Amino acid sequence: MSYADIALGLILLGLSAYLLFGGADFGAGLWHLVSRRRTDKDVIEHAMGPLWEANHVWLIFVMVLTWTAFPPIFADVTARHWVPLSLAALGIVGRGSAFVFSKAVPDRSRYRWVFGVSSVLTPYCLGAVAAAVATGEGSWLGAAGVYGGVLTTALCAYLAAVYLIWDARRLADDGAALRFRGYALLSGAAVGLFALPGAAALGVHSPLILLSAAAGLTSLVLIVRRAYLAVRVTGALAVVTVLWGAAEMAGLDLDAAAAHDAVLQVVFAALGVGALILVPSMTWLFVLFQRAAPKQRP
Amino acid sequence: MSTVALLADAVAAASPAAGPLADPGHGAASPADFMAARQQMAFTLGFHIVLASIGIGLPAITLLAEWRSLRTGDPVYAELARRWMKAAGVLFAVGAVSGTVLSFEMGTLWPGFMDKYGQVFGAAFALEGIAFFIEAIFMGIYLYGWDRLSPRAHFATGIPVVVAGLLSASFVLTVNSWMNQPRGFKLVDGKVTDVDPLAAMFNPATPVQAVHLILASLMVCGFIVASVYAVALLRDHRAGRVDRYHRLGFAIPFSLGAVCAPLQVVVGDWAIRFVHDNQPAKFAAMEGVEHTEAGVPFRFAFFEIPNALSLMLKFDAHATLRGMDAIPEDVRPPAEVVKTSFEIMIALGVALLALAAWWALAWWLRRRAAGRAGELGRRRDLPWKPWFLRTAALAGVAAAIAMEAGWTTTEVGRQPWIVYGVMRTEEAVNPNPGLRWGLYIVLAVYTVLAVATISVLRRMRRRPEPALPSGGDAPEPSAPTDEAPAEGTRSREVRSGR
Numbered sequence: 001m002s003y004a005d006i007a008l009g010l011i012l013l014g015l016s017a018y019l020l021f022g023g024a025d026f027g028a029g030l031w032h033l034v035s036r037r038r039t040d041k042d043v044i045e046h047a048m049g050p051l052w053e054a055n056h057v058w059l060i061f062v063m064v065l066t067w068t069a070f071p072p073i074f075a076d077v078t079a080r081h082w083v084p085l086s087l088a089a090l091g092i093v094g095r096g097s098a099f100v101f102s103k104a105v106p107d108r109s110r111y112r113w114v115f116g117v118s119s120v121l122t123p124y125c126l127g128a129v130a131a132a133v134a135t136g137e138g139s140w141l142g143a144a145g146v147y148g149g150v151l152t153t154a155l156c157a158y159l160a161a162v163y164l165i166w167d168a169r170r171l172a173d174d175g176a177a178l179r180f181r182g183y184a185l186l187s188g189a190a191v192g193l194f195a196l197p198g199a200a201a202l203g204v205h206s207p208l209i210l211l212s213a214a215a216g217l218t219s220l221v222l223i224v225r226r227a228y229l230a231v232r233v234t235g236a237l238a239v240v241t242v243l244w245g246a247a248e249m250a251g252l253d254l255d256a257a258a259a260h261d262a263v264l265q266v267v268f269a270a271l272g273v274g275a276l277i278l279v280p281s282m283t284w285l286f287v288l289f290q291r292a293a294p295k296q297r298p
Numbered sequence: 299m300s301t302v303a304l305l306a307d308a309v310a311a312a313s314p315a316a317g318p319l320a321d322p323g324h325g326a327a328s329p330a331d332f333m334a335a336r337q338q339m340a341f342t343l344g345f346h347i348v349l350a351s352i353g354i355g356l357p358a359i360t361l362l363a364e365w366r367s368l369r370t371g372d373p374v375y376a377e378l379a380r381r382w383m384k385a386a387g388v389l390f391a392v393g394a395v396s397g398t399v400l401s402f403e404m405g406t407l408w409p410g411f412m413d414k415y416g417q418v419f420g421a422a423f424a425l426e427g428i429a430f431f432i433e434a435i436f437m438g439i440y441l442y443g444w445d446r447l448s449p450r451a452h453f454a455t456g457i458p459v460v461v462a463g464l465l466s467a468s469f470v471l472t473v474n475s476w477m478n479q480p481r482g483f484k485l486v487d488g489k490v491t492d493v494d495p496l497a498a499m500f501n502p503a504t505p506v507q508a509v510h511l512i513l514a515s516l517m518v519c520g521f522i523v524a525s526v527y528a529v530a531l532l533r534d535h536r537a538g539r540v541d542r543y544h545r546l547g548f549a550i551p552f553s554l555g556a557v558c559a560p561l562q563v564v565v566g567d568w569a570i571r572f573v574h575d576n577q578p579a580k581f582a583a584m585e586g587v588e589h590t591e592a593g594v595p596f597r598f599a600f601f602e603i604p605n606a607l608s609l610m611l612k613f614d615a616h617a618t619l620r621g622m623d624a625i626p627e628d629v630r631p632p633a634e635v636v637k638t639s640f641e642i643m644i645a646l647g648v649a650l651l652a653l654a655a656w657w658a659l660a661w662w663l664r665r666r667a668a669g670r671a672g673e674l675g676r677r678r679d680l681p682w683k684p685w686f687l688r689t690a691a692l693a694g695v696a697a698a699i700a701m702e703a704g705w706t707t708t709e710v711g712r713q714p715w716i717v718y719g720v721m722r723t724e725e726a727v728n729p730n731p732g733l734r735w736g737l738y739i740v741l742a743v744y745t746v747l748a749v750a751t752i753s754v755l756r757r758m759r760r761r762p763e764p765a766l767p768s769g770g771d772a773p774e775p776s777a778p779t780d781e782a783p784a785e786g787t788r789s790r791e792v793r794s795g796r
Contacts, residue, residue, distance in 0.1 A: 050442035053394055053434040057427070063401050064427045067412050068420025075413030078405025079728045086736050089402040090743050096395040097747060100388045105757045111750075259417035260493040266421040267495075274428035281435045281458075288439060288446055 004258035006268065007069035011062055012247055016240045018058035020159065023152075023239075025052045027160025029095060029119020030153070031183060032112065040168075041112070043176045044160075045103065047167040050289050052099065054282065056092070068267055070257040077133055084125040084140040091122030120153055127152020134246040135202060147198055148246075154194060155239045158187040162219065162235040166228045170290070177228075184223050188235070192216045195242060206248055212241035327727045334734035335407040335727050340709070341737075342399050344702050345744055348518065349393035351701065354463045355519025356386040357440075359551050361456045368453060374543050378550070380444075382523070385755060387441045392751055394434065399740075407733065411716050411726035414490060418483045419473045421495035426469035433462035467515065468508045475503035478708070479576060480717050506565070506572045507708075513562045514701045517650065520555030522694035524548050526759070528687045535684055552690065555697065556654035563651060566644075573711075574611055577718065579625045580711035583636035587621040594619045599641055631713045639706040646700035653693055656686060 028044045035041060067074040078085055095118040102111035128140040131148020139145060161184035168177035192213065199209050215238035222231035258264070327335070360382040367375035405412050436458040443452055476482075482498030484491050527548035534541050574581045581587070585607055586597045593616045596606035605615040612619075622633060716723040727733075 050438035053391060054431070054438055056394065056398070057431045057434050060398060060401055060430065061427050063405075064420065064423040067405065067416040068424055069417075071416030071420070072413050074405055074416060075409035078402070078412070079409035079730060082406035082728055082730060082733075082736070085402055085406050086739075089399045089406075090739065092398050093395045093743065093747060097392050097750070100391040101750060101754045104384065104388050104754050259420065260491075263417045263421055263493050263495050267424045270421065270425050270428060274425075274431070278428065278431055278435070281432065281439075285435050285438055289442065291446075 002255065002258075003261050003264040003268075004069070004254045007065065007258065007264055008254055010271065011065050011069070012244070014058050014062040014065060015247075016243060018055070018062060019155070019243055020236050020240060021051070021055035022058055023123060023156040024159040024163050025055055026095070026119045026123045026153075027156035027158065028164060029099075029116050030157045031160055031164070031180075033116025033120065035179070037176070037179070039173055039176050040179060043164060043168045043171055043173055043180075045099075046171060047164060048099065049103070050285065052096070054285060056096065059092075065267070069259050069264060070252075070254060071259060072257045073252055073254075077129070080138075081129045081132065081140055084129050084145075088122050088125035088129075091118040091125065094118030095122060123153045123156045124149040130243075130246060133252075134250045136251075144202065147202075151191070151195060151198060151242070154187065154191040155242060158184065158191045159235060159239050161187055162223070162231055165223070166232065169228065181223060181226075184231075184235075185220060188216060188220050188223070192238075199245065202249070204245055204249060206245050208241045208245040208248070212238050212245070215241065327724070327729050327733065328731065331731060331733035332724055332727050334737040336723070338733070338737040338740050339403060339407055340706075341744065342396065342403060342740060344705065345748070346393065346396040346400060347515075347701065347705060348698050349389055349396055350467065351515030351518040351698075352389050352522065353386075353393040354460075354467055354512070354515045355551075355554065356382055356389065356523065357437075357456060357459045357463060358516070359520070359523065359554060360386055361453065361460060362550055363546075364453050364456065368449060374546055377543065378547050381759075383441065383444075384758060387437070388751070388754060388758070390437055392747065394430075396744075396747075397430075406736075407728055408716065408726040409728050411721065414721065415480075415483075415717060418480075418490060418493055418495065418498050419476050422469050422472045422476075422499045425499075426466045429462045429466035429469060433459055433466060436462070464512060467512060469499075471508040471511055472499045472501070472504045474708075475507045476501050477716065478507070478712055478718050479503040480720050485720070502576065503572065506569050510562070510565045510569050510704075513558045513565055514697075514704065517555045517558045517562060518694075518697045518701050520551040520553070520558065521650065521690075521697040522551075524552035524555060525691045525694035527551075528691040528693075532684065532687045532691065535687070548690075552657060552693075555650070555693070556657050559647070559651045559654040562647060566647065571611065574619075577711070578620045579622070579629060579631055580636065580708070582620065582622040582625065583631045583633040583711055584640040584707060586633070586637045587619055588623065590618065590621040590624050592616050592618045594621075598644070629714060631711050636707055636711045639703040639710070642703040643700045643707060646696045646703070650693060650697060650700070653689055656689075660686065 025048050028048055032041050032044045063074075094114050098111040098114035098118065102108065102115060105111075125140070128145040128149035130152065132138070132140045132142065132145045134148070135144040137144045140149070161180050164180040165177050165184060168174075168180055196209070196213060215234045219231050219234040219238055222228075222234060360379050363375045363382060364379035366372065367379055436455050439447075439455045440452065440459055443455055447455065476498050479501040480498070481501040482494040482496070527544050530544040531540065531548055534544055570581070570584070573584065585594075587594055587607070592608070593605045594607040596603045596610065608617040608619060609615045611617070622630060712718055714722050714724070716726045
C-alpha cells in the first residue's frame with residue numbers, strides 16, 4: 001500500500017465522518033425548516049447544540065488533507081467547481097451563524113429560516129460537486145450533478161430523522177420521537193427508491209449497492225420494530241456505502257497527483273499524535289451529551 | 299466592520315499600481331476578475347482576523363474570570379465568566395464558519411498556488427486542522443458543560459480551548475510566513491521537488507510573525523471587550539455610581555491589552571528589522587525610502603527627522619539603506635498603500651501604548667493613595683475617569699484598525715508575489731470567468747453577517763440573566779446553560795453541598 005493509498009483512505013474516512021455527523025446536522029436543519037412543531041425544533045436544536053461545530057471540522061480535515069496529499073486534484077476540482085463550492089461555503093456561513101444566533105436570541109424567527117434554507121443549500125451543492133467529480137461530467141448543473149445534489153440532501157435528511165428518534169426519546173418527548181420515526185420511514189423509503197435506479201442509470205456495478213440496499217431495508221425493519229439505537233448503525237451504513245460507491249466510480253489518477261512522501265510522512269505522524277488526543281476527547285464530547293439531561297445544579 | 303471594508307477597498311484600489319495586470323500572458327482571468335479575487339480574499343480574511351482574535355482572547359479572559367470566581371466565590375466574577383462564555387460561543391461559531399470560507403477560497407480563488415505549493419505548506423494546515431478540531435470539541439464541552447461538569451472540571455475544559463486556539467493561530471501564521479520566506483522545497487525545471495514540510499513551517503519569518511500577530515490579537519480582544527464596559531462605566535458615572543460588575547468587566551480585558559501593548563512595541567521593532575533584512579521592497583515601501591542613500595531620515599505622515607531611520611535600524615546615523623530605486627520596477631509593491639497602512643498601524647499602536655501607560659499610572663497612584671488613606675483612596679481615581687473612559691471606549695476600534703492596517707502592510711507589501719520571489723499572484727488566480735460576481739455576493743452576505751453578529755451581541759447584553767431556573771415553557775428549554783441559576787450558586791459553600 002502506497003502513501004497515496006493511505007492518504008486516500010484517510011480522506012474517505014473524513015468524508016464518511018462528515019457525511020454521517022455533519023450531514024446529519026444539515027438534515028436536521030431540513031427537518032427544522034419543514035416541521036411546524038416547536039417541540040420538534042427543540043429536539044433538533046438540543047441534539048445539534050454542542051456537537052455541530054466539531055462535526056463541521058471533518059470538512060476542514062478533508063479539504064486540508066486533499067490539498068496537502070493531492071494538490072493538483074484539489075486545485076482542479078475547486079477551480080472548475082468554484083461556483084457551487086462558493087455557494088456551499090456561504091451556506092456553511094449562513095447555517096452556522098444563524099444556528100447560534102437563534103439560540104442566543106430565540107425571539108428572532110428569521111435566523112431559524114436562514115438556518116433551515118442554508119442547511120438544504122449546502123449539502124445540495126456539495127453533493128452536486130461530488131457527483132460531477134465522480135461521473136466526470138463537466139458541470140454541477142448537468143443531470144448527474146442535480147441527481148447527486150438531491151440524493152445527498154435526501155440522504156442527510158434520512159440520517160437526521162433516524163438519529164433524532166433516539167434524541168427525542170432521550171429528551172422524553174415521545175410525540176416528537178413518533179414524528180421523527182414517521183419522517184425516517186418516509187424518507188428512508190423515498191431515498192432508497194431514488195438511489196437504486198440512479199445507480200443503475202449511472203452504470204454503477206459495485207457490490208456496495210447490494211450492501212447499501214440491504215442496510216437500508218434492515219433499517220426500515222428496525223425502525224418499525226423500534227430498535228432505535230441499532231438503526232443508527234444500519235442507517236449510517238446504508239448512507240455511507242453510497243459515498244464509497246461514488247468514490248469507486250471517480251477513478252482519479254491519484255499516484256500521479258500525490259504529494260512527496262516526506263510531506264505525507266509528516267502529515268501521518270501529526271494525525272497519529274493528534275488522534276491520541278482527538279479520539280478520547282471526541283468520545284467524551286459525544287458521551288457527555290448523549291446521557292440523559294442533567295439534574296439541575298443545586 | 300466598516301473599517302475592514304474600507305481597508306479592503308484600499309487594498310483593492312492599490313492593486314492597479316502593482317503592475318502585473320499589464321501583462322495578461324498568464325492564465326485567462328480578466329483583470330476585473332483578478333482584482334475581484336484579491337478584494338474577496340482581503341475582505342474575507344480581514345473579517346475573519348477580527349473574529350479569530352476574539353476567538354483567541356475571549357476564552358482566555360473568560361477563564362481568568364472563572365478562575366477568580368472559583369478562588370473567591372465572588373458571584374460577580376461568575377456572572378462575567380458566564381456572559382463572556384456565551385459571547386465567546388457566538389463569536390467562535392462565526393469565526394469557525396468565516397474561517398471555512400477561507401479554506402474554500404484557497405482553491406476557488408487561488409488554484410494555481412494550491413496546485414503547485416499545496417503540498418509544501420499543507421502539513422502546517424494539517425496541524426492547524428488538528429488544533430482547530432481540539433478547540434471545537436472542547437468549546438462544545440465548555441459551552442454546554444456548565445451543568446454537567448463540576449465547576450473545577452468545567453474550568454479545566456476551557457484550558458484546551460485557549461491552548462489549541464493559540465496553536466492553531468500559530469500554524470496558520472507559519473503558512474503566511476512561508477509566503478513571505480518560502481523554504482523547504484526546490485524548483486527543478488519549474489517542478490517542486492525535495493519538499494521538506496518542517497523547513498517550510500519553521501521558515502525564518504515564522505517566529506516574528508506568529509508572536510506579532512498573537513500579541514495583536516490579544517490586544518484587539520482585550521481592548522474591544524474593555525470598550526464595551528467603558529461605555530457602561532461612562533453611563534454609571536453619569537448616574538453617580540460605579541457598578542462593580544462593570545468595573546471588573548473593564549479591568550480584566552483592559553489589563554490584558556495594556557500588558558501586551560508595550561511588548562508589541564518590542565516585537566514590532568524585531569519585525570521591521572526582519573523585513574529590512576529579508577524583504578527590501580516591502581521595507582522601502584513601508585518606510586517610504588525612495589532612493590538608496592546614506593543617513594536616511596525617518597519620514598512619518600507630515601514630519602521628517604533627519605538621519606533617524608538609519609540610526610534606528612543600524613545604530614549609525616550615516617548608514618546607507620536600500621530604497622525603492624534598487625528594486626526592479628516589475629516587482630515593486632504599491633508603495634503608497636503600504637506606507638499609509640503602516641503609518642496607521644504605528645500611530646494607533648502608539649496611542650494604545652499611551653492609553654496603557656495612563657492606566658498603569660492611574661493604577662499605581664491609586665495603590666499609593668489607598669496605602670496612605672485606606673478605603674478613601676478608592677475614590678481618588680474618579681476625577682480622571684470620564685476622559686479616560688471616553689478614550690478607552692475607542693480603544694477597541696483602534697486596535698482592530700491597527701491590526702487590519704498591519705495586515706494590509708504585510709500583504710500588500712509582498713505584492714506582486716503570492717509566494718515571495720517565486721510565484722506571482724496573477725499566476726495563482728482561478729482562470730475561470732465570473733469571479734467578480736462571487737465577490738459581490740460575498741460582500742452582501744458578509745455585510746448582513748456583520749450587522750447580525752453585532753445586533754445579536756447587543757441583544758444578548760440587554761437580556762437579563764434569569765435569576766431562577768426557568769419552568770417548562772421557557773423559550774430555550776433545549777439550552778442547558780440557561781437552566782443554571784445565575785448568581786452565587788457557584789460559590790464554594792454551595793459546591794461543597796453537591
